[in-house]
Amino acid sequence: MVSKRGRLDQFIAGTLQIPKKAVRELLINNKVRVDGQFAKSLDLQIDEFTHIECNGVVLRHYQKRYYMLNKPDGVVSATIDDKHPTALGLMTGINTEMLHIAGRLDLHSTGLLLLTNDAKWSEALMAPDHKVDKKYLVTLANPLDQAYVEAFANGMYFEYENITTLPAQLMLLSSHQARVVLREGKYHQIKRMFGRFRNPVVALHRESVGDIVLDHTLLAGEFRALTKAEVDSVFQH
Structure with a gap:
């Protein structure tokens, strides 16, 4: 927008x-x-x-509005969709006019989704040169080891786009689960990076964007307005 x-x-x-x-x-x-x-x-x-x-x-007379939504699996990050329920469709009880999504999630990805009617705010949040940290909890089909950590830290070359990803942080949490921190958002980036190891992503859950952390009191499909501190944090980097 x-x-x-x-x-x-x-x-x-x-x-x-x-x-x-x-x-x-x-x-x-x-x-x-x-x-x-x-x-x-x-x-x-x-x-x-x-x-x-x-x-x-x-x-x-329009008021600036900012929300976080705990996006469930199977909900599309869109305003209108013929096949799937949409993120805006979950925003019941409020006026969704002019709202747009700042940083989409794939259909089967879950977690923090930000919505606003403030284009300047969302542009500042998602601008490539802003390089805001985005934190994800990832569950894999196959076991993980230290080689993944090194590969993510070195960046990966994607031949199709002729780009090398920025260094990403990967923390091993268990044999099949890791936390990934990105400072960019290439197309299906996390799935493609794990794909280099032929290790399918079973679940992908976004925990935070910058200093805005998903409110763990929100059940899947629930939302709340952002606090002033959360809104202002976007311009403090």
């Missing part, structure tokens, strides 16, 4: 279906408030969260 920036006069003219000359008259006569202040400039830049009033009537 892209932030919807534009000029104030274009927005008012389009919303009220009046010429820009009439918009100028509204501003001259202190009829337009932007974020509580009388607007003076026609070319004032606004976005989807700018509060705009004209003659006391609210023309635009």
Whole structure:
């Protein structure tokens, strides 16, 4: 989702279906408030969260919203899907208008899914140069050993994209389970990295993105709003 920036006069003219000359008259006569202040400039830049009033009537007022969802297996990270239940379909009891997913999970992957209507926030969170740590709990079909740790730390070359993955941290938890920390998110990256060892991933569960950790009180399919500290953490790296 892209932030919807534009000029104030274009927005008012389009919303009220009046010429820009009439918009100028509204501003001259202190009829337009932007974020509580009388607007003076026609070319004032606004976005989807700018509060705009004209003659006391609210023309635009969206609040920024941020949620975490404990995504279950079999739910697709999408707004609409013909075959599977969607993440947004689980967000019952709230207005899901404008919400989008910041960092998708595969159909059978579970765990932390972040949703917001704030494009700048999600772009900062997922931008490749931001390199936010993403932590996953992975269960494998076959036993693990130290060779996996070294291979993940060295990075792996993917011939199809002609890229080498960034060094990734792998911690062995048991014979068939490991915790993986990535700082990027290539297509099916974790499954493909374990695939080098011909070791299928049985379960993939995202535990955290940056400083935002999945709330363990949330059952699969449940969600809650992010705290201010969790929201602000995205811009502290």
